[in-house]
Amino acid sequence: MCGIIGYTGNDNAKEIIINSLSALEYRGYDSAGMSLFTDNGISTVKTQGRVSELRKKASVHFPENTFCGIGHTRWATHGKPSETNAHPHGTDNVMIVHNGIIENYKELKKEFDDSLFYSDTDTEVIAKILDKEYEETHDPIKSIINTHKRLKGSYALGIIFSDIPGTVFALRKDSPLLIGTGENGMFIASDISAFLKHTNKYIRLEDGDTAMITKDSVRIFDTDGNEKSVKHETAQRNADEIQKGGFSHFMLKEIFEEPDVMKDTFSSITKDFLPDFSETISDDSFFADIGTIHIVACGTALHAGLMGKYFIEKLAKTPVTTETAGEFRYSEPILRANDMAIIISQSGETADSLAALRMLNEKNIRTLSVVNTQGSTIAEESEKVIYTLAGREIAVASTKAFNVQCEVLFILALKIALVKNTLTSDETKNILHSFSTVFSNSIPSILKNTAPFEKAAKILSECNNAFFIGRGYDNYLGQEASLKLKEITYIHSEAYAASELKHGTISLIEDGTPVIAIATDKKFFEKMRSNIEEVKSRGAVIISVCCEDADIIKEISDCVITLPSEPSYCHPFSAATAIQLLAYYTALEMGRDIDKPRNLAKSVTVE
């Protein structure tokens, strides 16, 4: 999604802003731009495409002695990706960068002559209104607050006024915005990675607040224009996390980090092989008398939620609904006083997941979030938070975060099972003991031999359509596998419960169509074999992802990815790693832009 950076300070603003835009590239974008104060007023440069192109343009366009400005990476929502639609937008008096969506922009535009607009964006009208307000009030803060009161939607704004050189203003509503406080200057950014190289000290702008920053001061105002006190925070993150560390892609690096991050997460929520969430949930009563659990999330996190449903229902015998946040928030879910909601999010900023959380909070449902990003909005606004310790995920396609989300949900299921007495302590200890081999043995052994993935990737890279089939949790893994493949290879694929294919979709199977059969749950081997026979007899090429002892699956497969022999609760996790590698090597074979696939954004902060 779009990224915002603003800087004012003693250093070279041109270099700082360009480098910060590069650090924001992982979020996904299609154009970029920046405005800087120069001796001749504000000057702007934009480009469609990559930040590297903007860097070239900026190097000739701007002088070296710039000290203040704003920059943006745009992920198109209103108006196609183009140089004209790229941010910053503005007038002779004011330039702005915007993340989010202005829902009433059409209505607001009616106040101005159509010919005054040069772009198709919903952003340009904000600048027009702000300019008008500033002309009337001659007060930047008042004009921003008045503008804010007229806007509907979600937005984070970075603003500069041509007659106030050296000052950057910012406004936030429902879209994240941080202020970085460094020794050599101040920053505004949608994401801490934009300024982490310069400082790990930051202030979180709250909804509705306006900030005014100069090179050595930060002032924050509420919607009535009253100045507020500021709360300084320090990020744990390390700028080195943004390096590929010898891997050809962040995605591969992140898959290889899975054993370590799963081990770290395990240590943070277990003690002596029993679940231990006491650091964030001090009282077991939080888990007592749960009616239904509603899991709400989007994309890959939603698939982790499906795995969570499987674990919780199986181990804790508690009913679970799993729903995509964008539907949940507008549905009329049946919620009872003793229900619990679990919101899963890597970024902690996904707009739909956040809106669903707010809806649940309003209805007084106990909320627990499983979040990877410390201090993110979802984490802050949930009643309780469990952090997944995946570390920074840069590749757009989520991998290690998925594994640790599933791990947390698995251990949470064991916790609820203990509180509900559906498992004894000894049984739980045994389960967790065997589970720990997944990060000490199983996943490391998969990572040692990537040859089977490369072989399967050759088959997949030559197709236009592929199907994933599985039963039980393997069906949920198939959905994640299909999403991963689509995201980074652009091959069309669909995932089905293996029993379901013959109810219509089997008509699409023809000679050479790859069907990837995920078969890691022993109880389904025979059923899966029959389903595989059904598609094989219609010409499908079978790639199976299965356990060592799944001979009846292997013998009818054209290509086999074998998971190590391991205790049963390990299979979903090692299979998750396997399907990620399958997508990765297929995209590699096809020469795709693996870390930054087309049209996608890392953090989806608009609905």
Ligand code: F6R
């Ligand atoms: C897919 C992917 C997305 C995210 C989804 C939710 O690889 O990364 O489907 O899982 O946008 O994002 P978070 O987890 O940040 O809420």
